[in-house]
Amino acid sequence: MPDLLLAAALLVLLSVVAGLARVGPGVVDRIMAAQLLGTGGIAALLLAGVATATPSFVDAALVLALLAAFATVAMARAAPRGDDAS
Amino acid sequence: MTATLYGLLGAALTGIGLFGLLARPERLLRLLAFNLLGGGIFLVFGAVARRGAGAGFAGDPVPQAIILTGIVVAFAATTLAVALLLRIASDDESDKP
Amino acid sequence: MSLLVDAASIAAILAGLVFFAAGTAGLLRFPDASSRLHALTKADHLGLGLIVLGLLPRADAVGGAPRLVAVWLLVLVSSAAAGPLLARLARRR
Amino acid sequence: MIADGLIAAAILVVAMATVAARGAFTAVALFIAYGLLLSFAWVRLGAPDIALTEAAIGAGLSGALLLGAAARAGRAAERPPGRAMTAAIALGCTGVTVALAAAILLLPDPAPSLAPQVAANMATTGLGNPVAAVLMAFRGLDTLLESAVLVLAVIAAWSLAPDEAWGGPSGVAQPMSRDGPLALLARLLPPLGILAAVHILWIGKDAPGGKFQAAAILAAMWMLAWMAGRVAPPQVSARWLRVVVAAGPALFIAIGMLGWLTEGAFLAYPPGLALPIIMVVEVALTASIAVALALLVMGPPGRRA
Numbered sequence: 300m301p302d303l304l305l306a307a308a309l310l311v312l313l314s315v316v317a318g319l320a321r322v323g324p325g326v327v328d329r330i331m332a333a334q335l336l337g338t339g340g341i342a343a344l345l346l347a348g349v350a351t352a353t354p355s356f357v358d359a360a361l362v363l364a365l366l367a368a369f370a371t372v373a374m375a376r377a378a379p380r381g382d383d384a385s
Numbered sequence: 386m387t388a389t390l391y392g393l394l395g396a397a398l399t400g401i402g403l404f405g406l407l408a409r410p411e412r413l414l415r416l417l418a419f420n421l422l423g424g425g426i427f428l429v430f431g432a433v434a435r436r437g438a439g440a441g442f443a444g445d446p447v448p449q450a451i452i453l454t455g456i457v458v459a460f461a462a463t464t465l466a467v468a469l470l471l472r473i474a475s476d477d478e479s480d481k482p
Numbered sequence: 483m484s485l486l487v488d489a490a491s492i493a494a495i496l497a498g499l500v501f502f503a504a505g506t507a508g509l510l511r512f513p514d515a516s517s518r519l520h521a522l523t524k525a526d527h528l529g530l531g532l533i534v535l536g537l538l539p540r541a542d543a544v545g546g547a548p549r550l551v552a553v554w555l556l557v558l559v560s561s562a563a564a565g566p567l568l569a570r571l572a573r574r575r
Numbered sequence: 576m577i578a579d580g581l582i583a584a585a586i587l588v589v590a591m592a593t594v595a596a597r598g599a600f601t602a603v604a605l606f607i608a609y610g611l612l613l614s615f616a617w618v619r620l621g622a623p624d625i626a627l628t629e630a631a632i633g634a635g636l637s638g639a640l641l642l643g644a645a646a647r648a649g650r651a652a653e654r655p656p657g658r659a660m661t662a663a664i665a666l667g668c669t670g671v672t673v674a675l676a677a678a679i680l681l682l683p684d685p686a687p688s689l690a691p692q693v694a695a696n697m698a699t700t701g702l703g704n705p706v707a708a709v710l711m712a713f714r715g716l717d718t719l720l721e722s723a724v725l726v727l728a729v730i731a732a733w734s735l736a737p738d739e740a741w742g743g744p745s746g747v748a749q750p751m752s753r754d755g756p757l758a759l760l761a762r763l764l765p766p767l768g769i770l771a772a773v774h775i776l777w778i779g780k781d782a783p784g785g786k787f788q789a790a791a792i793l794a795a796m797w798m799l800a801w802m803a804g805r806v807a808p809p810q811v812s813a814r815w816l817r818v819v820v821a822a823g824p825a826l827f828i829a830i831g832m833l834g835w836l837t838e839g840a841f842l843a844y845p846p847g848l849a850l851p852i853i854m855v856v857e858v859a860l861t862a863s864i865a866v867a868l869a870l871l872v873m874g875p876p877g878r879r880a
Contacts, residue, residue: 300488300540307495307533309578311502312615316585318506319608327515327572329604331522334564335505336611338526338557342502342533344618345550346495352543355623355783358775360553362627362788363614365768366635368560369795370607372760375567376802377600377642387579391620392679394583398590400672405594407664410655413599413644417606420637421590424613427625429675435620437688440695443621446705447689450714453628453706454721457787457864460632461728464871467644468732471874474648475737556767563760 304350308343315339330374337367392432398425412473416466423459427452487539494536501529515572519565526561530554579619586612599645606641610634623783624706627775631791632868639798640872701850703781710785711853715842719831722824722860725867729820733811736875744808746801746873761803768796776861780850786857790864797869811876816866823863827856 318335341360348356402425405418430448437445501524508521534554541547589609596602610633617626656664693705693713702708710718733745772792779785800806809816830852834843844852 307499310499314502314506318509327568333604333608335522336608338530340611342530348544349537349540354545357544357549359623359626361771363630364553364556365771365792366631366795369799370635370638371564373639373642375571377646390579390583391616393676396672396675399675400668401590401594403671404668408656408661410652412651414602417602418594431620436686437690439688439690442690442705445688445690446693446709449622450706450709452625454717456628456632458724461725464640465728465731467640468735468874471648472735474651559763563756566756
């Protein structure tokens, strides 16, 4: 069972890292990719934490959840009005 | 094995960050590159900490504690750099006729 | 009994993985920002929720089920707020 | 091992994309992803304490700080280096990378380690988390100086305020949002965040966590309320602000002096009392660091737009 959970953690990580390939077209997509990375990271940490019986992974997931929310809000507020190309 | 992999990654990140710091003209991107470089250096040190695992710890706690201190000090330096950068930008603007 | 619980737990985690994969695929393939946002929030709410559900039978290893549920609720709240924020941003441009 | 390769490859690609990014906002968004990925790397390196710090400070607070900077001064630039110069820089940076990689590959085996000494002496501190023991007892002076660095950084950043803005609120005024998703988040998240910060601070004595991580969460929650316009930014002339920022380091120095008087060495803790003293200092430092971090991210008072 622990091996299965670790494999699941790896798959989640693989999936959200693939989401990083979304570089365009808009600023909103970049924010979404970062948010997905945060959520996927939380899921991977929870899976790995249960698999290896390490409670501190859940604390790491907690901190990540709080700060990812904060970073998303900061990004949505600071997003440039026009194109971000130059 | 894990330690060596991340140590090599840290070496690569240091080079990438240094290049961005020296070659990019935008001030903010230079600051970002400087932080990339810092992350690389911390990873190199983290690889050393991981290799020192022993006595029931997953890594040598002394370098780990110093990396932790380093991250906070690097953050303080970054905030100061941002304050400088914004002051320069605001002075540039008020100099314009 | 425990076999049944394990099977249910694996099923929930697998379903969660599917939602994450669907979220990524949606982010990569959907044509406009609103539908991509839709895909993303599904991964946030359901993907993580199902994985947490699947982990609950083994939550004692990490200090109890409330801790896992707390993390999920936190993500739920912030994602529920970030969604409209991003949707507004996408519409404005 | 596959996970390590995946994380390392993602970090490498994100770092290169950051350096090559065309827009300032894109670069900062990539940098936030870099910070998140680095915290996974720290988990894999057996350093959850650093992972927590990197996620909170490296990705969260730095991200907010740099996004604000990108919105206000993203395009400011110096003269770019010429083609030949760029090639020379690339060559030099490759040299640095090769030298560091060689150093990594040639590290002595078995690796020197202070872990056994930490394990042997940890009982005297009463702490269960080796990193906390190093931070608060064995290398307490480093932590003291670091908290002083944060106070100095606040003073230095404030000294950059234009004369006419001095004494005003720090940072730029935020528009109030009475309803909508942001206001909801600013109402719901801070209470949960404060609970989480207390939890992280308290378990820090025995498990990964501690004052820096807790302080970063508190600072982020304060700033969230500030971004939604629910709390006014603090006036830099306010006396309570200065007292809170200086109180933690001052208490730490006072305790250090006390060690000098009772035990004959600066920062020596009386036997048996180490744990309570350390926890009092941790709580005081958390408050100081949280306020200092928030002030640093908000920035010095600026000109009215």
